[in-house]
Amino acid sequence: MPMNAFKLGGETIEPGEQRVVDLPLSYLSDHTQMHLTVQVLHGKREGPVTFVSAAVHGDEIIGVEIIRRLIEIKTLERLRGTLVLAPVVNTYGFVGLSRYLPDRRDLNRCFPGSASGSLASQLAYIFMTEIVQHADYGIDLHSGAVHRTNLPQIRANLDDPVVEAMARAFGASIMLNANLRDGSLRQAAQEVGCNILLYEAGEALRFDESAIRIGVKGVLGVLRHIGMLPKGKETAKRTEPIRAISSHWLRAPMGGILRARKTLGANVKKDEIIGTVSDPLGHVSEDLLARSSGVIIGRSNLPIVNRGDALFHIACVDSLSDAEETLTAVELEAENDPLFDGMDIV
Numbered sequence: 001m002p003m004n005a006f007k008l009g010g011e012t013i014e015p016g017e018q019r020v021v022d023l024p025l026s027y028l029s030d031h032t033q034m035h036l037t038v039q040v041l042h043g044k045r046e047g048p049v050t051f052v053s054a055a056v057h058g059d060e061i062i063g064v065e066i067i068r069r070l071i072e073i074k075t076l077e078r079l080r081g082t083l084v085l086a087p088v089v090n091t092y093g094f095v096g097l098s099r100y101l102p103d104r105r106d107l108n109r110c111f112p113g114s115a116s117g118s119l120a121s122q123l124a125y126i127f128m129t130e131i132v133q134h135a136d137y138g139i140d141l142h143s144g145a146v147h148r149t150n151l152p153q154i155r156a157n158l159d160d161p162v163v164e165a166m167a168r169a170f171g172a173s174i175m176l177n178a179n180l181r182d183g184s185l186r187q188a189a190q191e192v193g194c195n196i197l198l199y200e201a202g203e204a205l206r207f208d209e210s211a212i213r214i215g216v217k218g219v220l221g222v223l224r225h226i227g228m229l230p231k232g233k234e235t236a237k238r239t240e241p242i243r244a245i246s247s248h249w250l251r252a253p254m255g256g257i258l259r260a261r262k263t264l265g266a267n268v269k270k271d272e273i274i275g276t277v278s279d280p281l282g283h284v285s286e287d288l289l290a291r292s293s294g295v296i297i298g299r300s301n302l303p304i305v306n307r308g309d310a311l312f313h314i315a316c317v318d319s320l321s322d323a324e325e326t327l328t329a330v331e332l333e334a335e336n337d338p339l340f341d342g343m344d345i346v
Contacts, residue, residue: 006042006049006082009130013082016044023130025091025123034092036126039071039085047081047228048136052219053127054086056108056140056185058093058100059204063141066215069343075220081228084131090123097205099145109181111188124188132189137166137226138196139219140185143211144203147302150313151265151295152201152214152330156186158243162195169225170197170218171238173265173330174297174315174323176247197222203301213334220339239329242322244315247297252277252305253286259303262296262312265327267320269293274312277305292316295323 003015013019019042022035052070054063067087070076076083088094092101100106105120113124132138144150155178158164167175178198180187189196199218201211221238223229252258260275268274268290278285288311298313305311317323334340 003042003044003046003081006040008038008040008084008134013040013042015042017042023126025126026119036086036089036091036123036130038131041076041079041083041085043079043081043083043228045080047079048226049082049084049134050137050139050223050226050228051084051086051131051135052139052141053089053185054141055088055090055094057106057142057145057204058088058090058096058098059146060099060141060143061094061205062143062202062207062211063199063215064088064094065207065212066141066219069212069216070219072343073216073220073339075229078230079223079228083223083228084135086127086131089127092119092123099204108185109183111183111185112191124185127185128188128192132185132194133192135189135194137222138189138194139170139222140196140198141215142198142200143206144200144298146204148298148300148310149203149264150200151297151327152199152211153297153315154218154241155198155200156196157190160195163197166195166197166222166225168241169221170199170241171221171330172199172201172214172218172241173327174244174295174317175241176244176315200298210331210334213337213340214330217334217337217339239326239333241330242317242326244294244297244317247294247313247315248291249298249310250274250288250291250312250314252307252309252311253288254284255306256280256284257303258300258305258311260299260311264296264299266296267294267324268296268314269320288312290314293320295320295327
């Protein structure tokens, strides 16, 4: 069926049109006008409304590059429905290389927001009312925090069959059934009926080529799954992701210097030594033991630790060998996909 015009931020986008829309936010103290900039791709034929967002935490920039590359892909010319791309949601944190807003609030704890609340609450309110409330689906792109790296993974409400199918279509190595957090975009989106995934990969303020490619392929996989893009031959060949049974963090048993024995994506067995924390002279040390078998899906990159610091994020899986094969296959698929021929390497 033919599409009607799509309206966002007071602008009207006609079927088959692409438009960059600047949503006014506020003025900085020097009176610089800040905007939430989005690109709308409005298909000629009927279909769902989907948003892809990044930099909700301003220093988690990997999603910005994923969205930039998505825009280059010609397959989007065959889009059904409406795709709203928001590469920098927290523009305040982005320009300041910070996770937070100027008032030190975490935007991802301020949804659904308020028109008359704090700066973060007002930004959350604008994003919700202008974009999320009109969307059927959403994909929110994140990375680990500063000095922390995440293996490419999906976090979502996997007990919802619609969302689990989206997670499988995304095709990251690991998918976690993650609890909702109060004030998060994921919680607010679910409450207004928007089916949403959260993609985690890489480290804040850094690009990771493999994670970027997996993210681009993942978004396209979801768009094909929900009928916004035609399905290609590559869809049937994609590796099936591993669903984690549970996950937990291993924390520093004392303050000191961490010497890690395992890296991101490595398999670990119960009671295996993953790292050792010692004092700077090495006179006192304590081993960090795996509480259960699993795969390292997140880790701290900072050797200087305090007692209780989160050091290794372990996902428990049914089969370590299957998980290892899946991780390798997903990385190889991303590395060798002709989709990225001629694209910038970061």
